[in-house]
Amino acid sequence: MQCKPHSGAAPRGAAVSRNLYELVTQKIVDSLKEGVVPWRKPWRTNRSLPSNAVTSKPYRGVNVLLLGLGPYEDHRWLTFRQAKELGGKVRPGEKSTMVVFWKYWQKEDEAEGSDSPKRKTIPVLKYFNVFNAEQCEGLALAPILHTGTASPDDRIRSAEALICSMPNPPFIEERGDQAFYLPSEDTVRVPKISRFDTVDHYYATTFHELGHSTGHEKRLNRKGVMGKIHFGSEDYGREELVAELTSSFCCAAVGIDNTIPASASYVDSWLQSLQNDPKAVVIAAAQAQKAADYIRGIDLAD
């Protein structure tokens, strides 16, 4: 599971799960329609990934996108109650932002003819509300240290280190003029770095293809990579979204700017994927979080 409530943040929402998926999807769709791709961010401008102001735990999966939709520079978020715990308060009139998590319910599987019914686990999406530290006053929080933008050399070193340290990696070859992942040969192919307009674009592309490679059966075994997927199908669209988001999470981890302009056809295909399946963005973001964790060698239990 990707999105658990942070300590001190009691889940409030008990919305009908499907409606909640639709609500999350609508926020992402609205942003795409306004021409803003929520996962393409200038991470190198020292914008840290969102985390809880009290526990310092990072928000994960689709919450990274939801919290990134706001105008705030501060990456720290907290609940109404946590603001009080820190000796401050949310400013009157400030609007909260929703974050989601899954709660697991145990249910008996009532298969006919079974004397000992098995229990199955059903994930139900829930939400709670948080505020950005900039929406509060009087908080006992240290000021954010602006360390400045990492130099291009530092960003390249970090990105290379991430690629080189990926556990159980695919074969990576640099040639040709197209980037893709070939599951049958477990090979990522990307053009040489000199063929890209920026180094950031090269690494964002490489992370995208490495994202696909995490779906190989010897890694996370995703249907979108190992199944029979047809170009333009819903599964194809979702796997592309997983790779996009994986790239975004990896770029954020090493400070690579992935604000590559998205072509109208890409935006249309994402919109189609999201609008055809209200669960697509939440599930794709969860799978992407796992994929990025895999590439980074982070082993987080569900």
Ligand SMILES: [Zn+2]
């Ligand atoms: Zn792709």
